[in-house]
Amino acid sequence: MQAQRGPCLAPGLATLMAGCACACACALFASGAVAATGSVDAGGDSKSNPAKHHKSKPQFVDPLATSAMRAYIASRTGDIAIGVENLLTDRTYLWNGGSEQDTASIVKVDILETLLHQLHGGPIPRADVPTAVGMIEDSDNDDATALWNQDGGAPAVAAYDRLVGIDQTTPNVAWGLTTTSVGDQLKLLDELLETHALIDQGAQRFALGLMENVTPSQAWGVSGGVPSGVSVALKNGWLPFGGGWHINSIGRIRGDGRWSLIAVLTSFNPSEPYGIDTINAISSLVWHALAPPARRPDPGRTGRGKRIVAAARHETRARVRRGSSAGTSPVELGTTPRAWG
Numbered sequence: 352m353q354a355q356r357g358p359c360l361a362p363g364l365a366t367l368m369a370g371c372a373c374a375c376a377c378a379l380f381a382s383g384a385v386a387a388t389g390s391v392d393a394g395g396d397s398k399s400n401p402a403k404h405h406k407s408k409p410q411f412v413d414p415l416a417t418s419a420m421r422a423y424i425a426s427r428t429g430d431i432a433i434g435v436e437n438l439l440t441d442r443t444y445l446w447n448g449g450s451e452q453d454t455a456s457i458v459k460v461d462i463l464e465t466l467l468h469q470l471h472g473g474p475i476p477r478a479d480v481p482t483a484v485g486m487i488e489d490s491d492n493d494d495a496t497a498l499w500n501q502d503g504g505a506p507a508v509a510a511y512d513r514l515v516g517i518d519q520t521t522p523n524v525a526w527g528l529t530t531t532s533v534g535d536q537l538k539l540l541d542e543l544l545e546t547h548a549l550i551d552q553g554a555q556r557f558a559l560g561l562m563e564n565v566t567p568s569q570a571w572g573v574s575g576g577v578p579s580g581v582s583v584a585l586k587n588g589w590l591p592f593g594g595g596w597h598i599n600s601i602g603r604i605r606g607d608g609r610w611s612l613i614a615v616l617t618s619f620n621p622s623e624p625y626g627i628d629t630i631n632a633i634s635s636l637v638w639h640a641l642a643p644p645a646r647r648p649d650p651g652r653t654g655r656g657k658r659i660v661a662a663a664r665h666e667t668r669a670r671v672r673r674g675s676s677a678g679t680s681p682v683e684l685g686t687t688p689r690a691w692g
Contacts, residue, residue, distance in 0.1 A: 396543070396544050396555070396556075396559060396603065396605065397544065397546055397552065398438065398541075398544045398545055398546065411440055411442055412437075412640055412641065412644075413442075413444050413640075414435050414437075414444060414636070414637040414640035414641055415433055415435065415444045415445075415446045415637075416444075417636065417640050419636055420633070420636050420637075420640070423632060423633065423636060424446070424633075427629050428619070428620070428621060428625070429595060429617055429618055429619040429620045429621075429626070429629075430447070430450060430452065430616075430617065430618040430619055431446070431447060431615070431616070431617050431629065431633075432445075432446060432447040432448065432450040432452065432532065432533045432614075432615070432616040432617075433445070433446040433447070433533060433613075433614070433615050433616075433633060433637075434446075434448065434532075434533030434534055434536060434537045434612075434613065434614040434615075435611060435612070435613050435637055435641075436537050436540075436541070436611060436612040436613075437610075437611050437641060438544070438610040438611055438612065439609070439610050439611075443534075443537065445533060445534055446533075447533075448532060448533060448534050449519075449532065450532060450533075450616065451519055451520075451521075451530045451531060451532050452530060452531065452532075452597060452599070452616040452617075452618045453527070453528055453529070453530055453590060453592060453593075453597045453618070454526075454527065454528075454529045454530065454531050454588055454599065455527050455588025455589055455590035455597050455598075455599055456490050456492075456495070456527065456586065456587065456588035456589070456590075456599075457531075457536065457586050457587065457588040457599045457600070457601050458508075458522075458526050458527065458529045458531070458588070459486050459487060459490070459495050459586060459588075460487070460539060460540075460558070460562070460586050460601065461508055461511070461512065461520070461522075461529070461539055462486070462495060462498050462499050462502060462508065462526065463483055463486065463487060463498070463558055463561075464511065464515075464539060464542055464543075464549075464550060464558065465502045465507055465508050465511040466479070466483070466498055466501065466502055467550040467554040467557070467558065468511055468514070468549045468550050469502065469507075470550075470554065472551045472554075474553075475554070475557065479498070479501070482494045482497055482498055483498065483557075483561065484561060486498060487558075487561035487562060487565065487586060488561055488564050488565050488566055489565075489566055489569075490565075490566075490569060490586075490587070492527075495526065496526070499526050504522075504524065505522035505523060505524050505526075505529075506522075508522040508526075508529075509521075509522045511549070512535075512539075514549055515538055515539060515542055515549065516538060517531075517534075517535035517538050517539065518535075519531060519532035519534065519535045520532070520535045527588075527590055528592070531616070532616075533614040533615070533616055536601045536614035536616075537612050537614055539601075540601060540602070540603060540612045540614070541612065542555075543555045543558055543559055543584075543603070544603070544612075559584045559603065562584035562585055562586055562602065562603075563582065563583065563584045565585060565586070565587075569587055570583075570585070571587065571600070571627050571630070571631055572585055572587045572599075572600025572602070572615070572627070572630050572631065572634065573585050573600045573601065573602040573604065573613045573614075573615065573630070573634045574602070574604075574631075574634065575630065575631030575632060575633070575634035575635040575638070576631070576634055576635025576636070576637075576638040576639065577604060577634070577635075577638055578607065580606065580607070581604065581605070581606035581607050581609075582603075582604070582605045582606050583602060583603070583604055584602050584603045585600060585601065585602030585603075586600075586601055586602065587599065587600045587601075588600075589623055589626070589627075591623070593618075593619075594619065595618065595619035595620055595621065596619075596620040596621070596622060596623050596625070596626050597616075597617070597618050597619075597620075597626075598617045598620055598623065598626025598627055598629070598630060599614075599615065599616045599617065599630075600613075600614075600615050600630045600634070601613070601614040601615075604638070608642065608643040609638070609641045609642070609643075611637075611641060613634060613637060615629075615630045615633055615634065617629050617630060
């Protein structure tokens, strides 16, 4: 049976990309770099890294309370939940934080973290590297099912989640129907940054490296509005189920005076592009709201809010025209394949 994937790549290109990524990842593990301990360099993501902390913390800004954000959320159809953790101010902001929604493929980060935790600091087996690469970078569902089963399925992922301290995530035997909240997703992302996390720093770098290299057709979502040159590590999920589309995106944004985690869950979208538009625009508004104070305008007063949303929508449409989104995505129900039309 052909592997289920995210938006399709030409077979030769997909093989070449996966091969290159696997070779790099294997070399990293073989050299022992992934098992390294201690502080990461100044460009790393460790939350204990002094290079990432200002002597005086920037002004607290709630990116979900701006007039532009509230107006945009009110204009959209479906259920929306948003979580933002500003790592420069140690502040977390939630919108509809109690909402528990289907994960679709963002659960693949949870599957990967469970695997890395079970290694107890040891290197990932060489045979598992290409499977992990395929699961995160290409959103390959067969690879996800293989690692899900290797982890121990829903009970093992649930046990890891309890160690993380999350209580609004319920793993499902059909992994794509796992339910979660934005707050829980932020805590899972934190495990990729914390110095004293449940997975070691080498494994953290491995996971973030995969999320920084998702196939370009799947690079929408929390990257919305983020300029080139800024580091984005993300994982998206998309699933037609229960009378609408579930479109989700989680990730870490670092650069241009910002360092944050963001999770956006949306349910009952009328179409896949509609949900992608919603997340791209929300992420773009968050990006602008978290700008350093000296260069932060008020989108609600200047009219930039509408322009920010329009720019994010244009970005999505350009990707769709290149054949990267609408009509090419698989159903992501893990062990419960079904058709869609």
